[in-house]
Structures are given as structure tokens and as C-alpha cells.
Amino acid sequence: MSASAARRAVRTATAPSATERVRPPHLRSAPDLGRRRRLRAALVAGVTVAVASLFLMVACSVLIAQGQFERARLVERQEAAQRRYEGLRLDVAERSSPDAIVSAATRLGMIVPDQVDYVEASVAASPDPSDRTATTLDESWGEVKASLGSEP
Amino acid sequence: MAQSRSTRPSQRPRSAQRRGAHAGPDLARRARNRMRAIAGIMTVLFCAISGRLVQVQAVGADWYANKGLRQRLATVPLPAERGSIFDRDGRDLAISVQRETVWADPALIVDPVAAAAKLAAVVDVDQGTLVRRLSESGKRFVYIARTVEDSVAEAVRALAIPGVGFLPESKRYYPAGTLAAPVLGEVGGEAAGLGGLEYMYDDILAGKDGEIEVERDLRKMQIPRTERRRVVAERGTDLVLTIDEALQYQAESALIDQVEATGAKGGLAVVVDVQTGDLLAAATVDGASNEAPAHAAGPEENNRPLTDVYEPGSTNKVIAISAALDAGVVGPWTEFDVPDWIRVGDATFTDNEGHPQMRWSTTDILRESSNVGTIQIAQALGKDRLDGALRAFGLGEPTALDFPGQAAGILLDPADYYSTGIGAVPIGYGVAVSLLQMTDVFVTIANRGVTQPPRLLASTIEADGKRRTEPIGTGKRVVGAETAAAVTEMLTEVVSGGTGACAAIPGYVVAGKTGTSRKHVEGVAGYSGGHMASFIGFAPAEDPRFAVAVLLDDPVPIYGGRVAAPVFAEIMRSALRLEGVQPSPLTAGPPQWEQAAEAAREDVVDCAVPHGSALEAIVAERAASPAGGGGESSGEAPARAGTLGDPTSPTG
Numbered sequence A: 001m002s003a004s005a006a007r008r009a010v011r012t013a014t015a016p017s018a019t020e021r022v023r024p025p026h027l028r029s030a031p032d033l034g035r036r037r038r039l040r041a042a043l044v045a046g047v048t049v050a051v052a053s054l055f056l057m058v059a060c061s062v063l064i065a066q067g068q069f070e071r072a073r074l075v076e077r078q079e080a081a082q083r084r085y086e087g088l089r090l091d092v093a094e095r096s097s098p099d100a101i102v103s104a105a106t107r108l109g110m111i112v113p114d115q116v117d118y119v120e121a122s123v124a125a126s127p128d129p130s131d132r133t134a135t136t137l138d139e140s141w142g143e144v145k146a147s148l149g150s151e152p
Numbered sequence B: 001m002a003q004s005r006s007t008r009p010s011q012r013p014r015s016a017q018r019r020g021a022h023a024g025p026d027l028a029r030r031a032r033n034r035m036r037a038i039a040g041i042m043t044v045l046f047c048a049i050s051g052r053l054v055q056v057q058a059v060g061a062d063w064y065a066n067k068g069l070r071q072r073l074a075t076v077p078l079p080a081e082r083g084s085i086f087d088r089d090g091r092d093l094a095i096s097v098q099r100e101t102v103w104a105d106p107a108l109i110v111d112p113v114a115a116a117a118k119l120a121a122v123v124d125v126d127q128g129t130l131v132r133r134l135s136e137s138g139k140r141f142v143y144i145a146r147t148v149e150d151s152v153a154e155a156v157r158a159l160a161i162p163g164v165g166f167l168p169e170s171k172r173y174y175p176a177g178t179l180a181a182p183v184l185g186e187v188g189g190e191a192a193g194l195g196g197l198e199y200m201y202d203d204i205l206a207g208k209d210g211e212i213e214v215e216r217d218l219r220k221m222q223i224p225r226t227e228r229r230r231v232v233a234e235r236g237t238d239l240v241l242t243i244d245e246a247l248q249y250q251a252e253s254a255l256i257d258q259v260e261a262t263g264a265k266g267g268l269a270v271v272v273d274v275q276t277g278d279l280l281a282a283a284t285v286d287g288a289s290n291e292a293p294a295h296a297a298g299p300e301e302n303n304r305p306l307t308d309v310y311e312p313g314s315t316n317k318v319i320a321i322s323a324a325l326d327a328g329v330v331g332p333w334t335e336f337d338v339p340d341w342i343r344v345g346d347a348t349f350t351d352n353e354g355h356p357q358m359r360w361s362t363t364d365i366l367r368e369s370s371n372v373g374t375i376q377i378a379q380a381l382g383k384d385r386l387d388g389a390l391r392a393f394g395l396g397e398p399t400a401l402d403f404p405g406q407a408a409g410i411l412l413d414p415a416d417y418y419s420t421g422i423g424a425v426p427i428g429y430g431v432a433v434s435l436l437q438m439t440d441v442f443v444t445i446a447n448r449g450v451t452q453p454p455r456l457l458a459s460t461i462e463a464d465g466k467r468r469t470e471p472i473g474t475g476k477r478v479v480g481a482e483t484a485a486a487v488t489e490m491l492t493e494v495v496s497g498g499t500g501a502c503a504a505i506p507g508y509v510v511a512g513k514t515g516t517s518r519k520h521v522e523g524v525a526g527y528s529g530g531h532m533a534s535f536i537g538f539a540p541a542e543d544p545r546f547a548v549a550v551l552l553d554d555p556v557p558i559y560g561g562r563v564a565a566p567v568f569a570e571i572m573r574s575a576l577r578l579e580g581v582q583p584s585p586l587t588a589g590p591p592q593w594e595q596a597a598e599a600a601r602e603d604v605v606d607c608a609v610p611h612g613s614a615l616e617a618i619v620a621e622r623a624a625s626p627a628g629g630g631g632e633s634s635g636e637a638p639a640r641a642g643t644l645g646d647p648t649s650p651t652g
Helices: A003-014 A033-095 A098-107 A137-144 B002-011 B014-059 B061-072 B112-120 B127-134 B150-159 B196-200 B245-262 B313-326 B362-367 B371-381 B383-392 B421-427 B435-446 B481-497 B560-579 B592-602 B612-624
Strands: B073-078 B092-104 B142-148 B164-173 B210-215 B229-231 B238-241 B266-273 B279-286 B335-338 B341-344 B347-350 B358-361 B431-434 B457-461 B467-469 B511-520 B527-539 B546-553
Touching: A033 B092, A033 B164, A098 B245, B014 B061, B061 B073, B092 B150, B112 B127, B112 B150, B127 B142, B142 B150, B142 B164, B150 B164, B245 B266, B245 B279, B245 B546, B245 B560, B245 B612, B266 B435, B266 B560, B313 B362, B313 B371, B313 B383, B313 B421, B313 B435, B313 B481, B313 B511, B313 B527, B335 B362, B335 B371, B341 B371, B341 B421, B347 B371, B347 B421, B358 B362, B362 B371, B362 B481, B371 B383, B371 B421, B383 B421, B431 B435, B435 B481, B435 B511, B435 B527, B435 B546, B481 B511, B481 B592, B511 B560, B527 B560, B546 B560
Parallel strands: none
Antiparallel strands: B073 B210, B092 B142, B092 B164, B210 B229, B238 B457, B266 B279, B266 B546, B335 B358, B341 B347, B457 B467, B511 B527, B527 B546
């Protein structure tokens, strides 16, 4: 062992350890405030995110549930409207049936004549088939049955 | 503290002091015991609850979860809407409307009698019946009332009876009542077609039912976000028929009044578009009974113009004469010496009215509806060629309509003819046809000798609105165009001055043939005293648009020219007017309708179909007569009826 190494060894053996050193009472080691703050912030953020997520999930769930109720309500309304449409369609069909028209005419005082006379038209004055007033499938399907088919 | 504690006992009475000396340790012991007991009980309870918890949550978790799910889970049917049936102009003939069916779970009905009393006041069901249904033990589903009106359903809902529920169910309506009812048929309680087109097209009309599987709460309300499965219902296909509602009504109305006026047992009418084969009207009318006047047949009845057969009588002469003309055996003006009777085999056939031997052309024979003359022509033609013509015109096989229960008719093989066959068949006996088959014969003549297969379904409309048009059938040539033109000309003569004068229509030239045949007795050889009166024709003769056939069952008078031809004229006039068909061009000489009117006047025939007060007068007169059968004989054949058991006369 060299002399310098021996001195180092003596110094090391005689120097008090850090814990053995007496700390002055007004001094203490400063805590790592930044780390703790970051931890707290992270904790707060985590909790906030968790609570917010939870709240969001609950809110979403509530919204979805409300949407479901709204959907159920709309389906119910649609079914009611469909039933109403069908009922009205039936009503129109019944009121416009030949028998109903004749019954209504009879109630109004019209009678079936014993003899029907027709005016004889000459050929020149005869009606043009294209001028017929009776509606046909080709002409009126779109108006009358719009919901059932686009083309006759 | 110590002082006060020491002084307190001294203030107590002696007895208390004595008791207190022992109370301290006793109370503590008893409290400890009580505490131990409570703790023990609590422990036992805790253990029991914990055990139960483990059993419910761990050991039997699946079982309980499934049980709960089964209670909440419900399969809700989504009934498919049945397709509608429209006439050719899109008017509703049959539509389905969603209604609610009221049902109950008897197991949940606390007081069946009280519930039945409440329900009976709302639904149209007898209270006793409801009590019986609601008291059925072991059943979890009974019907209270099916497909009730919305107002009734609301009233039942307002009663809020536990155990009473609602089901959506479709109800079939026929807005025009019994109009074309035998054609349409009907739908049964289980939404299955039972007859007519409802049965024939049931598979495409019905659509496909759907269903959803959801969880429901105690109030049967769907729990949100619990839908597990959804099968969407597919709406049925709509049918667009060739039937014209207005024309159908006209046909039924005219037929009903004539059936009522003539006291017939019933009547049939058919209207066909000659150019397309479209069946525009098919009317079936029941005669008057003690319960009801003549009326249109209901949906439970057969569509008789297609399903029932009759012996056509003189309308069949058109086939024999067409075949003879086409084969070159005779021409329109080939003349025959025609007596008023002829012997064929072991039977004597006569004309309807006696006459001296006449020199009649083929046209005259058809115009006068001579049985003897027609038999002479048929004998010249031969039975094989006659049979070939009958089959070529479509007799003996169902028409192209493929309607349920459609009749093929009866047509004997020539080898099986009786000795009288060549006499009977040409004049419409020994052969049975449906009214539509016979109408098709006239459609073929009107269509210049080419058949035009009938069509009842014009198109279908699928749920997505896609429309499929049914093709118009392709016909086959039966006779040459010249033959058809010649026969048409001869048939106009029948109306101008022959037996069919009452079929004339002012403004148009009509071609047609009368028919009057004896009624066959069911299951017995021979004929009854009843008759079938018919008229079949088409118009305008120069460019035919419609063919109309009318048949009356056992009318008085018995002749087709008297009772069926007027109905034909009324229906044909309606058809021509509805379609806006131009009147026939005027030709030299008096028009057909004036000639026909003159002929009717000479025969003292009233050609009008009685309506309104005129009909009421006729019905009242018939009711007042002793026999209740009207002014004419009761349908017995006239004096010149042929040999009993032979189909000889009358035909006309």
C-alpha cells in the first residue's frame, strides 16, 4: 500500500458518516415538491378522467335509453299512423264503392228509372276514345296508389 | 368521581342494595350471553345469507339468470300485411287493415266473473262465454275478441284488467261488399285464403310474418337495448285484376233485376275484352227465396261462370256452322230444305216452332235457330270434324285461367256418341260447358278466328313497388278469318231480325246468338221441365271490343232471346259507354237497332230489363198470382217438345 492510499484509508476511517452527522435543528432535507405535485396532478387527473368517463358512460347510457324510449314512442306513433292510414283508406274505398254511391244517391232522393233513353249520336259527333272521362290505370295510378307502386 | 360512586349505593333502599350486590356480575354475564346469542344468530344468518348468496351468485347463477331471462324474454310477432286486390283501375276490392285482438291469461285473472262483466260491456261477446274462457284452468292464452275496432281496443285498455293483453292482427275487408265476391273468395280466421283468388294466390298475397325477440318489464313494456333478434315482416304482393269494378256492378245489377223479374233460380254473366282476353266482369246471382230477394252471390259460393257447367243449347250451333263453313261443306248462302222435324237414331228432333218445309240458307238457319237445319249441316260435316271443332274452340278442357275448381266441361269422344249424338251435340246437348268456355267461342269468332286466352290477373305489385305485368295470352287459329267474318255477319242477322232482337243496342251493330236448353236432371237420364236461357254475343260487330254472355237458370219466360238478351244489351251498353267505344258507322238502309226494334214489336216482346217501380210491379203481380209463378207457364217446354228423354226442343 502506498502512502497516499494509506492516508485515504485513514481519512475514510476517521470521517463521520452522513447519518452520524448531527444535522442542525433548523435544517431538514427539502422534499421533492415537484414530484409530489406531479403525482397529485396525475392522481387528480386520473380520478377526474375516471369520474368523467363514468359520468360520460352514464350520460351516454341515459341518452341511449332515452333514444330507445323515443324510438319506441316513434314506432308506436308510426304504427298508429299506419293504422289510421289503413282505416282512412278503407273508409274511402267503402264510400266510393258503387253500392255506397247508389245508396247515397237513393238517400238523396234519386231513383232508378224504369226506362233509360239514350241520345243517338251520329258517327261524326261520336266521342273520341282518347277524350274519355273515366280514369284508367295508366293515367291515375300514380295519384291514386302512389304508396303502392310507381308505375302502372 | 370515586366519592360520588361510593356514596350512591348508600342512598338506595336496602332491598336495592341487596339486589345490587348480586346484579353487577349477573347483568354483565347476561349481557355477554345476550351478545353472544345475538352474535351467534347474526353469524348463522350471515352464513345463511352468504351461503344463499354463493348459491345464487355462483353455484346456480346460470340457472337463475336463464330463469329471469325467460321471464323477461318475449317473442313479439310482426304479422305481414296481406297484399291488396285492385280492379283494373286501381280501385280497392280487398284490403287488409291492422286491428287489435284482445286476449287474456286466465292464470292472471283474479276474478273471472267481474272481469267478464266489464269486458262484455265493451266487446261484443256474451258474458257467459267470457266467464267460461277466463275460468279455463291450465290455459295461459284465451281469445276475448279478435280484430276489434280501435275504439273497442281503447275501451278495453281503459279497463286496465290485469292479465288482459293485446295482439296486432290483420283483418280483411272487401270495401265493395259482395261485388265479385265469388271471384275474390275470402280469408279465414287464420288469415288463410279460403276460396277464389284469395285461395289461388294465397302464397304471394300472404307475405312473410316477422318477429322480434326482446326483453319486457312487468308492464309488458320493452326494456331498452334488449332487442336480441329481429326478422322483418315482408308485405304480401298486391294483385291487379282485369275486373272493372263499375262494369262488374252494372252486370250484377242488371242480372239481379232480371233474375228477380223472371223468377229465375239464379243467373250468370261474363264480360270479356275481345282483344286481350281480359275478364272484365264475372257475375253470379242467386235467385229469390222466402228469406231474401235475388242477390249477388257471397264469397263462400263458387265462381259459377267458371266452375259450373250446363248444356249450351243453341249457342253451340255457332261451332257446328263455323266448322262447316271453314271445311267448305257449306257457305253462308248454301240452301237447305228444312222441315220442322228430323229423325236421328231413335229420336225425333224438332224446331222450336212448327213450320212448313222451308228453303233456308245457312244464314237463315242460324238466324231462326233451326235445330233441324243445324243437324243437317252437322250431318254433312260428320261427327269427327264436329268433334275436332268443339275441341279446337276449347270445349272439354279448362280455360287458361287456371281458376280453383274450374270445370273442364263434358265432351264425349265421337266413338262414344249415342245414335242421337250427331243430332244432339250440334244443337248443344250431350255436351256440357262452363259459361266462360262458351264465351271464349264467341271471342274466337270476334277475334277473326283466333282464340284469345282469358286473363283475370293483369299484374302483381311486390312490396317494393316493383310491378310485374302478366302477359296477354297468345291464341291459336281455329277457323279462317273469312269464316269468322261470315259467321259474324250471320250473327248480326240473329240480332237484326232473328231470335236475338232484344240484344240490339242503339248506335252499335251487335252480333250474338240466343240459347235455350232443357235442364238435365242430376243423376238421372233425361231432362227436367226447367230451362237454361242464354245469350252470348259481341260488339261492335265491325271491330269487336267486348264479348258478353248472360245465362239465366230456369226463368219465365224460358227463352234466351226474351230474358237473357235484354240483360246482354244493358251490360254491353255499359261496357261500350265506359270504354268510350265509337258507335258503328251508318250503312245504307235502316240500322240494326231499328230493324231489331221492329222485329221485337212484331213479336210483342218487351226488351227492357225492369228496374225500380217496374220491377216492383212485376214482383208484386207474381206474388199475387195463385201459383205465385207469374203469368207464363212454369217453365214446361212448349207443345212441340221432342221425345221425352231426348234433348230436342226447345232451343232458341
